[in-house]
Amino acid sequence: MKQNRTILSEKLKESLSSVLPVTGIVFLLCFSISPVPNSLLMGFVLGALLLILGMGLFTLGTDLAMTPIGSHVGSAVTKSRRVWLIILVSLLVGIFITMSEPDLQVLAEQVPGIPNMVLIVAVAIGVGVFLVVAMLRMLLRVKLSHLLIGIYVFVFLLARFVPQEFLSVAFDSGGVTTGPMTVPFIMALGLGVTAIRSDSNAENDSFGLVALCSVGPILAVLLLGIVYGAGTGEYVPVVIPELTDSRELSQLFLSSLPKYIEEVALALCPILVFFLLFQIAALRLKKGELIKIGVGLGYTYVGLVLFLTGVNVGFMPVGNYIGQIIGGMAQNWIIVPIGVVIGYFIVAAEPAVHVLNRQVLTITAGAIPQKALSTSLSIGVAISVGLAMLRIVTGLPIMYLLVPGYLIAGILTFFSPPLFTAIAFDSGGVASGPMTATFLLPLAMGTCSGVGGNVVVDAFGVVAMVAMTPLITIQLLGVYYKYKSRGAGEAEEPAEDPVVLNDDDIITF
Template identity: 85%
Template sequence: MKQNRTILTEKLKESLSSVLPVTGIVFLLCFSVSPVPNGLLMGFVLGALMLILGMGLFTLGTDMAMTPIGTHVGSAVTKSRSIWLVVLVSFLVGIFITMSEPDLQVLAEQVPGIPNMTLIVAVAVGVGVFLVVAMLRMLFRIKLSYLLIGVYALVFLLAQFVPREFLSVAFDSGGVTTGPMTVPFIMALGVGVAAIRSDSDAENDSFGLVALCSVGPILAVLILGIAYRAGTGEYIPVAIPEISDSKELSQMFLSSLPKYIKEVGIALCPILAFFLLFQFTRLHLKKGELIKICVGLAYTYAGLVLFLTGVNVGFMPVGNYIGELIGSLPYNWIIIPIGMVIGYFIVAAEPAVHVLNRQVFTITAGAIPKKALSTSLSIGVSVSVGLAMLRIVTGLPILYLLIPGYLAAAVLTFFSPPLFTAIAFDSGGVASGPMTATFLLPLAMGTCSGVGGNVVVDAFGVVAMVAMTPLIAIQVLGVYYKQKSKEAEETDAVSPSDPEDDDIITF
């Protein structure tokens, strides 16, 4: 118990350092170009506190429960040597976890012309199908880069037949579905499958599952867009609460808590049921490990409830309000550099990013430093948010940015080490989580309203942009490390190695 408290303290410090920069930027904007009502600002502060505590509890719970569950299930499925069991389990896991993602519910409310449940089921099936593809790729050792190039070529082909009012939402769906519930479980599932293989590429192949699972929703929603010929529907702006005193502020948060308690409970129940089924039929874990997993699930539950309440109640209205004020300024172009600064820091506040960083650091035995990966992600997201704001100000079509971006990412797959390619495409889905959906997206919507643009066409797509640029940034990092490794090998061939060079990365 004492050890858990120590770890929780470390997690809270980590989440504090992640959230403080974003909070500081918002305060700076509130006291300069975009003043907000005092009640709204206090709501943001309370939301930030809930965010810090929620993220700390969530990351501790992920380490104790979500990751071990995924690893054990992945190992058990692979040990069975039954392809049909792998296919069935992967498909069901993909559907259950995707339907449990709270951000998917938010997106479904905004999609014009398609019933919510129709969209949610289609997206869930898309993830299920592509999780099957991802697992089979690992088992049959299919090269990830070729598979990704093929499916994204299909995505952009279908995009030519979808109404422009629907296009941005379709690309956003890929990022929204790989959130804090999906990423830890799917990544751990990959590690469990990789642990059964004895070849040298097994650990590298454990990455790439999130990347492929991000494509399924895009394809599913594009197909729905073509079938429904969607494109009509009104944008419903975020409600800006009027708070006159501290009692109203507390009531605003307390009244929202039951909703997220229910949502997260519904999200975790299928995972818990799935784990218990495997426990009684195949895993048979010892009592001590079962208790640890149950405690971890409790931490995960509490952390996600606090996190989602904080970002939805405290962050979303402020993001929309600030965006609308800046968008209505004569010099509204300043939203581009402001968006870039926010994007640089906001990615550190995504819960799933911390999961990815730890997984990469552990599997590569420290060969890829956390700092290098997080800095590359921050730079990528910074550029993506800047481009998304540029779209809003200028009305630039989203495909004018997505096609060159994914083309550059595809070209880099031939030069970057395979491990970096897999991590890069995973990072795209990981970076576009709840903070993007509940702060950056409302910021973009508010800005678009202030500018007088079409919110459905121009504001949506910010999640898609955030999911795209990490593919380029991290593969560029891979090319850099590959070059440094090559130079180190050439130096060693000429002169004896220096002990200080022992930590140079090799592939």
């Protein structure tokens, strides 16, 4: 327990350093160009405190429970050598975990013309099917880049037949559904599968599951768009609470807690049930390991409840309000550089990003420094948010940005080392998590409302942009890594003969 407290202290310091920059930017905006009511600002402060505490507990719980569970289940399923069992378990895990993802509920409320449950089930099946594809890819050793290029070519061909109202939401769904519950489990599942392989590329193949699982929701919503035709629903605006005193503020947070307590419980139940079934049937872990996992699940549960309460109750209204103020200004173009700055820092506050960073650090034995990966990811998200805000101000169709972006990402797969390509496409899914869905998306919606645009067509798409640009920036890091290795006369593949990038080697802007 003492060790857990020490680790928790480190996790809290890590989450504090992640959240403070975003908090500082919002304070700067609130005290300058976009003043907000005192009640909203106090709600934001309280939300930030919950965010810091929740992220610290969540990341600790992931280390103690989510990663071991996924790794044990992945190893047990693969060791059975039964393809039908691998397919069945992957499909069920993908469906049930996705259906319980909190951000998917938020997305379903905003999609016009499709019943919520129809959308949720379709997206969940999409994730389940592509988790099966991802597992089979690792076992059959299919090259990830070729598979991704083929799938995205089909996605963009299909998009030509889909009503405009569904395009932005479809590509947003790919990022939203790979959230804080799904990502740790799926990534650990990949580690468990590759652990029984002895070839030199096994560890590289542990990446790429999130990338493939992000495609399923996109295809599901595109197909629903074709079936249902043009949407008839309307955008549901974010409710800006009107509070008169601190008691009402505390009541607002306390009244929201039961909702997230229930949501997170539903999210954890499928994982717990699957683990218990495998524990009885195959794993038979010792009592000490089970206690450790149980404690970890407790940390994960409490942390995610606090995190979601903080971002939904404290961050979402402020983001929307600031967006409305700036969007209504004569110089509303200023939202573009503001979006760039917010995007650069906000990605560090995504829980799943920390999970990816730790896995990269572990798999590559430090050959890819965390600072290099984090900097590339931040640059990518900064560019994406800036472009998303530019799209809102100008009314630029989203496909004008997504098609060239994915085309560049596809071309880079031929020049970037396979490990970097897999990490890059995984990064797109993990970067677009609850912070993006509950702060950047409301900011975009508020800005679009202020500008007078179509919220469903123009504001949606910010998550899709956040999921796209890391594919380019991290692969560019891989190209730099590759040619630096070649120049040093060493192997090009870091997993086989790693060349360590020092802080001096990191490209900064």
